[in-house]
Amino acid sequence: MLNSFDQKKQKILQEIQSDDLDLSPKGTIDELCIPIINLINSNDDMVTTSSCSGRVSVYLEGTKSNRAVVSKGNHGRWLFVTHEPHDLKDWTSKINFVYTSSFPDPNARLILYKFEPLILHVKCRNLETANKLYQVAMNNGFRESGIGSNFNVAIRISIKLDIPIGYKSPKDEEFEEDILNLFVTKDYIKYIDQLSLERFEENSKKLNQLYKAIEKDLSNGTVLTIKTNKPNWESKEERRRRMVKEGLKRQEELRELKQDQIQ
Amino acid sequence: MLNSFDQKKQKILQEIQSDDLDLSPKGTIDELCIPIINLINSNDDMVTTSSCSGRVSVYLEGTKSNRAVVSKGNHGRWLFVTHEPHDLKDWTSKINFVYTSSFPDPNARLILYKFEPLILHVKCRNLETANKLYQVAMNNGFRESGIGSNFNVAIRISIKLDIPIGYKSPKDEEFEEDILNLFVTKDYIKYIDQLSLERFEENSKKLNQLYKAIEKDLSNGTVLTIKTNKPNWESKEERRRRMVKEGLKRQEELRELKQDQIQ
Structure with a gap:
């Protein structure tokens, strides 16, 4: 008879190995995360519950009926998401943007450009393991990590970008399409894409560093290769x-x- | 004889009440945090160890000799920091900025404009209290909170801005001054200042919400008013x-x- 942690772990590993798509917009586990997921899951006392290897996203906010800052509900949607540095080349040409030098009123739905770094959630069997994993993460620069309830560890780092680049104006009556305005220049977008590339690189360095540290301090000796997907x-x-x-x-x-x- | 948590708490409260300035660039506890600090410290099992009520900062990165992204060492420095919404009015005129439409090479020292929301660190006596405080924070929208080692709870929320606005170019030989270039327009700065004002407002709403939730779920009945500073x-x-x-x-x-x- 398996205890509750082992049952949960078995279920999660089955899901990872199944054909089912996960709930992220991408629908699959990020390639870059697979080695560290295998490493973590080879430890009997840990199991990964979610992961993102780092991404650039361009998000159109929802309507601000409830006056919340950066509304995620109310028809907010991604205009562009990528986990792959090479996708950053000329992504703006695929969206019908209008360049403008005017700024909207406070209720406008903003377009936000974000770089979001690696994030990993790991469920641990007990506080001792959670504490160990937390310490390894903190010692390797993942300074926004923390332990949540039920020994769930969130591994987070703060190399972010969070940039308002434009806004949506009312539908064009003739074309019945949203007008997506950018109040920054093409050159500015090109420049922040360049910064994102640097951040992707830094992000993957930190991921490798974390891999090595977990391998050293938290692996059980032999790293099993659990097949994913x-x-x-x-x-x-x-x-x-x-x-x-x-x-x-x-x-x-x-x-x-x-x-x-x-x- | 006091146990180790009580000794630590006594020491921290003495420091808060003393004339000594703290180690932040501002040197004092943010006015806006004082009520929640008093509330938390009136619970026998918790003590605040650091706090920031939320701020806008404009930061000139350090030199990137070690190729790290967003270098904080190596001569990085704040050009402007404020915790007060009204200071946002026309802050750029106090700094000798040059507006430009050209972008620097990858090694340039960037100028970053940031909105950083409320952050509170609270040391708890035991895991039970830490878990309770963590849950209250999460339930009230502080979704990036976490428990660290020794029952230290970090209360964090993700309403941020992190915007590259310019860069430093080599000293002007005649004036022997750094040249601080902005590659965004005056109107763009005005617009993000406006967004920061909204975020300050949202931030202070969330702080009030957190205050009420802690008062309801974690106060010991009577809230002592511990005098600060x-x-x-x-x-x-x-x-x-x-x-x-x-x-x-x-x-x-x-x-x-x-x-x-x-x-």
Whole structure:
């Protein structure tokens, strides 16, 4: 008979290994996180519950009916999300932006450009393990980490960008489309994309550093390779292509869903 | 004989009540935090160890010799910091900025504009109290909170801004001064100042909400008013004026210290 932590861990590992897409907009586990997820899960006393390897996102805020700052509900939606540095090349040309030098009134729905670094959530069996993992994270620069309830450790770092770049104005009557205005220049976007590339690089360095530290201080000696997402008859390239395809499909579905909600 | 938590708490409360300035650039406890600090410290099992009520800061990064992203050492310095919304009016005119439409090379020292919300650190006597405080914080929207080692709870929220606005170019030989370039427009700065004002407002709402929730769930029945910073022969207005004066003096000293380090 397994105890409650072991049951939970078994269930999570089954989900990771199944074909089911997860609940993120991308729908799959980030490639870059797979080694550290395997490492953590090979320790009997820990299991990863969610992860993001770092991303750039461009978000159109929801309506501010409730006056909250950065409203995530009320029809907010992603205009662009990527976990891949190479996607940053010329992403603005895929969206119908209008460049402007005017600024909106306070109720306008803002467009925010964000760099969000690695985040990992790990459920631990007991306080001792949670404390150890927390200390390893803090000692390796993940200074915004913390232990939550039930020995859940959040591993967080603060290399962020959070930049208002534009706003939505009322629909164009002729084309029936949202008008998405940018009040920063093309050159400014190009420059912050460059900064994001640097941050992606720094982020992946920190991830490697964390991997090594966990391997040294928290592995049980042998690191098991728990397979994620797919049985191993798939080649790495086949798997990559499938994941991209599934991710795009999922994004498309989400976009349609969001569009339906807006209309 | 007091146990170790009680000794630590006694020491911290003495420091808060003493004339000594704290180690922040401002040098004093933020006015807005004093009620919640009093409330938390009136609970026998908790003591506040640091706090910031929320601020706007404009930071000139240090040199990037070690290739770290957002270097805080290596001659980095604050160009402007305020905890007071009304200070946001026309702060740029006090700094000798040059507006430009050109962008620097990757090694340039960036100027970053940040809104940083309320953060509170609270040391708890035991895990039970730490868990309770953590839950109250999470339930009231402080979603980046966490428990650290030794039952230290960090209460954090994610209403941030983190915006590159310019860069430093080499000293002007004639004036022997740093040239501080802004690659965003005056109107853009005015607009993000406006967003910061909204965030200050939201921040203070969330602080009030947290105060009420702690009062309801974590106060021991009677809230003691522990006096902070000064004996009570000083009127509130006298105290305010003194704190402003001391804060400015401290800022000046820090600036001189930083200047010395740069030269």
